[in-house]
Amino acid sequence: MSVKIRLKRIGKKHRPIYHIVVADSRAPRDGKFIEKLGTYNPHTDPPSTILKIQKSVSWLMKGAQPTDTVKSIFSKKGVLLKKHLLEGVKKGAFTDEDANQKFHVWSKKNLFES
Template sequence: MSVKIRLKRIGKKHRPIYHIVVADSRSPRNGKFIEKLGTYNPHTDPPSTVLKMQNSVSWLMKGAQPTNTVKSIFSKTGVLLNKHLLEGVKKGVFTNEEHQKRFHSWYKKYKI
């Protein structure tokens, strides 16, 4: 079973809002999903994203593949950086405290 992290369209005509969901790759776009990770609204300026960070990183560590759009959203919100740092902790390259320090320095630099 191949698991994807992708967008599920909801909302009105011409005003879509998306749920970021984990789903089997064989299920339809708006069909059955495993878990909802957050929402994405492209109509606000800047586009608003609400994510469950820990669950998103957990699914990525398990091997779920994000689509291109979700990968871009994860990159902008720091989910991919967090996953990368956790893999470094898992391999023993640096400690958990170093992971926290690096992530918080990135967060201060790129978030308002």
Template sequence: MAVKIRLKRIGKKHKPIYHIVVADSRSPRDGRFIEKIGTYNPNLDPPLTILKMKNSVSWLIKGAQTTNTVKSLFSKSGVLLKKHLLEGVKKGAFTTEESKNRFDAWYKKYRI
């Protein structure tokens, strides 16, 4: 079973809100899903993204593929960086404390 992390559309006409979900790639866009890991509201300025960081990273480590839009959202929120740092710790490139410090430094610089 191929697993994808993608957007599920909810909301009114012309006022979309999306759930970020983990779903089987064969299921329809607004159909069954395995787990809801966040929400995305593009109607606000700036757009609001709420994510469960641990769940997002764990699904990426398990091999779930992201759609282009979700990959962009993950990049902006730091999920992809967190996954990258955890893989570096697993390979022995640096310690857990150093990866936490690197992520905190990035968060302070790019997230207000």
């Protein structure tokens, strides 16, 4: 079974809000899903995103493939960086504390930029 992390459209007509979900790639866009990871609202300025980072990283480590839009959201929220750091820990490039320190520095820097 191929698993995708993608957007599920909800909301009113012409005012969509999206749930970020993990779903079987054969399931319809707004149909059955495995787990909800967060929400994305493109109508606020800047677009608001609520995301479970740890669950998202867990699914990425298991091999779930994000769509292009979700990959962009993950990149802005630091999910892809966190996955990259955890893979480095797994390979022995650095320790878990170093990875957490690097992620903390990155998140502090991006918190002030946005």
